[in-house]
Amino acid sequence: MNGGTPYLVPWPAMHLPLPAHLSKLTGLPHMQPQQFTLPQFTHFTLPGGQVYPINQMTLPPTLFTQNMVTHLPKIIMPPTDSPGLLINGFPYPAKLAEKRKIIEEIAHNDVKKAKIETKALKAKRPGFTDDRYGETSYYVEAGLRKVYPYYFTFTTFTKGRWVGEKILDVFAREFRAHPVEEYERCILDGTLTVNYEQVDTEYRLRHNDLLANIVHRHETPVLSKPIELIHLSDELVVLDKPCSLPVHPCGRYRHNTVVFILAKEYNLKNLRTIHRLDRLTSGLLMFGRNPKKARELEQQIRNRQVMKEYVCRVDGEFPPGRTECCQPVEVVSYKIGVCKVSVHGKECRTEFERMNFNGKTSVVLCRPFTGRMHQIRVHLQYLGYPVMNDPLYNHTVFGAEKGKGGNIGKSDEKLISDLISIHNAENWLGMDGDSELSMFNKSDLADDPALGSSGCVVPVHSVHHNNFDPANPIGCIENNPLVPRNCTITRPPPITRPCRSPVVLRPPLEAAPISSLTYNDELLTKFGEYRYSPDKMTWDPNCYECKVRYRDPKAKDLVMYLHAWTYKGPDWQFQTRLPPWAEPNWEQPENEKK
Incomplete structure (x- = not known):
């Protein structure tokens, strides 16, 4: 026996010398010295007249001598009027199939007990009320x-x-x-x-x-912009999310998140996630107020029954008419949240259409037909028209042409290393959280000399x-x-x-x-x-x-000109107001310039 679970081995087998431990056996319930025999150490007889073999386990013999009392109590001896031996309260069966069934039942009970104990501990964990x-x-x-x-x-x-x-x-x-x-x-x-x-x-x-x-x-500060509710019913909450605000608690954000603000300022609690937006992305966000509605809309999005439209402002004069990009997108690092176009990526499709051009930058309507991570931003980078203030994909860390045409010119390992060494991992990479930084640790990056010039x-x-x-x-x-x-x-x-x-x-x-x-x-x-x-x-x-x-983050570190504008399902549609930067004659404020 090991850890309280019986191990059965084929008979015949080697036998353990047990006479030296008879005194320990007699300490078991209902067990008296005259109630068992050990003829030639091949078996022992218990109440009820049945004979049970002493099997050699596939374990060191010293395990028995050192842990006799610890393990033997798992064998519960019956009273003299009982039919035979019990194991964990189960009658010891004669057939091998029944023996296996008993072992599986014991193992199942042990797992069930462990789950109950874990559930009890989790119930005591803070943050769930x-x-x-x-x-x-x-x-x-x-x-x-x-x-x-x-x-x-x-x-x-x-x-x-x-x-x-x-x-x-x-x-x-x-x-x-x-x-x-x-x-x-x-x-x-x-x-x-x-x-x-x-x-x-x-x-x-x-x-x-x-x-x-x-x-x-x-916690890290966010922009002081109110959350605007677009639709509120018994089943659904639809809102216009400000940029800089994460959806869920993660990393250094907890109360400064959409779900906490909705609970604290609008008394909207226990909301179910339907989809997500990146921290720096603003726009339309939906929550279910019951599991059924959340599953329904989530399934529609997964089955691509929902038409999504985003607007963004990009560098340069985007081509008129419609442009389609079908380049596969691969996640370079989940930890810091970086992707790129790669033949090894997942199939991906985005349609773009220019809305206006002010002589320097263009406002583009984006229709993603798949839901890959950073899909719109990566495809715009590949086309050579990155979001104008995208702190990640509009940067020379991706090469002199900023990743245009998928030309980066360095390995994934080198790209990740350069990203971390050049910029602050939270403000610049826009991470929504990292498991290694969100438990007991503070960010190791805070002590990185390379961040000294970032002013953070x-x-x-x-x-x-x-x-x-x-x-x-x-x-x-x-x-x-x-x-x-x-x-x-x-x-x-x-x-x-x-x-x-x-x-x-x-x-x-x-x-x-x-x-x-x-x-x-x-x-x-x-x-x-x-x-x-x-x-x-x-x-x-x-x-x-x-x-x-x-130091407080600047507005330019908390704003990105990418906005979720419209979501349209089989029998429903929601739309936000267009952000000010989408107007044809808009000029970038000084405090948002890089």
């Missing part, structure tokens, strides 16, 4: 929708390669965003737990262990989190010029008590001046409560990101 929407709130500053930093619990189940290792060793190796001393502090403070229970640094991880780490979370992250000298003394928190922050005065100083509650509020070490000492740039903001006009509040702005002495000065 209405409480998540109240974790924090928004404020508007300089044309940006921002999120007050908040405490959030990242969770992940133990990976197979971690089993048997010490928890501190795993974090030191796998999550290198912080020094090992920081993870040791989190474990000892109870903000890094296993199955929501505090452990010590010597704890060895097991299968199905749920790791939870509470962090002070900072500027470290500042301050009290490092390891200098914070939990025994004397007030003394560490009093009269410290590096600790901000216009926010609330907090520490997280232990994760073992998730209902507790953060610990307030010091209230704000002064109010920050409100930028004059916010008074004419459309979102702020609609939601007056989005003015900055020092009471809601939290600062944690142990938070790395609280001590890093992030």
